[in-house]
Amino acid sequence: MSRRPILWGVLIGLLLAALLAPWTGTALGRLAKARAARAAVVASMATAPAGAPVLKPDFAFSQADASAAIRARVERLAHGGGVLVEALAPTAAPPPLVMVQLRVSGPEKAVLALADAIERERPLLRFRSWRVEPAEGGGVRLSGVLVGAVR
Structure with missing residues (x-):
């Protein structure tokens, strides 16, 4: 097998990765924001308000x-x-x-x-x-x- 088809495949793969980079970055940014928001909610739920009764x-x-x-x-x-x-x-x-x-x-x-x-x-x-x-x-x-x- 010659190197020419492999080089074309690598070149097309790099081109596709470069074209999809903006959408991938946006998705990763949204994922990071969602994880941070979830961590904040979990942290706020873990600390009970002072003086709050545990049970009725x-x-x-x-x-x-x-x-x-x-x-x-x-x-x-x-x-x-x-x-x-x-x-x-x-x-x-x-x-x-x-x-x-x-x-x-x-x-x-x-x-x-x-x-x-x-x-x-x-x-x-x-x-x-x-x-x-x-x-x-x-x-x-x-x-x-x-x-x-x-x-």
């Missing part, structure tokens, strides 16, 4: 007894379902939140029902992280971190 008041715990209320709820539900509460300790959390580390064990159905009941009641509690693993005697052990909001 009926979904949050009162500031005074949040840890005690969580402990009472977990122990009440565990006792009703036949689940053993092995550990229940508060952990550090940012100001509008309260976090409690939890470890329970018992029959699989009872432990899963307990986790479901904890998340269904009000004020709201959610598992930030959780893990279910087999325990001695054929049961399971649920360990995790519960997160709730305080008013």
Whole structure:
């Protein structure tokens, strides 16, 4: 094969690239502006206004007894379902939140029902992280971190 067709192809390709350069530059400029606008919106959404409530008041715990209320709820539900509460300790959390580390064990159905009941009641509690693993005697052990909001 001779070099002449290859040179013509390269020359035509460079010519087309030069002709399309203004439209390509415009498209890249618009893309950069759209990305900058999106980043600004995401940044403004990430910072909550100071003093803004995290949840409606009926979904949050009162500031005074949040840890005690969580402990009472977990122990009440565990006792009703036949689940053993092995550990229940508060952990550090940012100001509008309260976090409690939890470890329970018992029959699989009872432990899963307990986790479901904890998340269904009000004020709201959610598992930030959780893990279910087999325990001695054929049961399971649920360990995790519960997160709730305080008013």
